Amino acid sequence: MIVTLIVAAEISFWILLGLGLAARYLLRRRRTSTALLIGLPVVDLTLYVLTVLDLRGGATASWTHALAASYAGFSIGYGPSLVRWADRHFAYRFAGGPKPLPSPKYGPEHTRHEWQICRRTVASAAITLSLITLLVPLSAGAAHYGTFLQWYLKLGIAAVVNVIVAGCYSIWPKQPPADAHAEGDRTVERPTADAAQKRL
Numbered sequence: 001m002i003v004t005l006i007v008a009a010e011i012s013f014w015i016l017l018g019l020g021l022a023a024r025y026l027l028r029r030r031r032t033s034t035a036l037l038i039g040l041p042v043v044d045l046t047l048y049v050l051t052v053l054d055l056r057g058g059a060t061a062s063w064t065h066a067l068a069a070s071y072a073g074f075s076i077g078y079g080p081s082l083v084r085w086a087d088r089h090f091a092y093r094f095a096g097g098p099k100p101l102p103s104p105k106y107g108p109e110h111t112r113h114e115w116q117i118c119r120r121t122v123a124s125a126a127i128t129l130s131l132i133t134l135l136v137p138l139s140a141g142a143a144h145y146g147t148f149l150q151w152y153l154k155l156g157i158a159a160v161v162n163v164i165v166a167g168c169y170s171i172w173p174k175q176p177p178a179d180a181h182a183e184g185d186r187t188v189e190r191p192t193a194d195a196a197q198k199r200l
Helices: 002-025 030-056 063-094 107-138 145-171 193-199
Strands: 181-183 186-188
Touching: 002 030, 002 063, 030 063, 030 107, 063 107, 063 145, 107 145
Parallel strands: none
Antiparallel strands: 181 186
């Protein structure tokens, strides 16, 4: 049952995101768009509530229940940046917006980008582990901490690795190649002759 709910939540998330952006840029209905986009975290919260009810109903706790909880953690940690990314690309494709710039690859901009990813990952991991921990008392004892132990280890490792990576780029920033140039607020490589020809 939980796997089916997870798939349904995933599909609902992308449908709501697509409808929200279409309402904003194609139909020019900003309030409708806002209402649809607000529904994104509601989808994950509903999935979490149904997960709790499933455990309280006597289901055997498993990794799928923890996965369902992780959707809410991901939505809070990464959801806003994902919506902004989709918004920029949708506006460029369908509403004449500016072309989205790629993620910075060099220098201080790249370091700041890595720390942004790190903060989102740590926030997602912390929220997910909190929600997983709450499954135990909320499920009236149907779940046990030992069932979710591997999630504490995996998400903890993911958070630590992200901190180490971002820290390393702070100490040793990634240097741009000699032919790089400034484009806006970031450093990019100059296109090769072949790449320039393809653009033409």
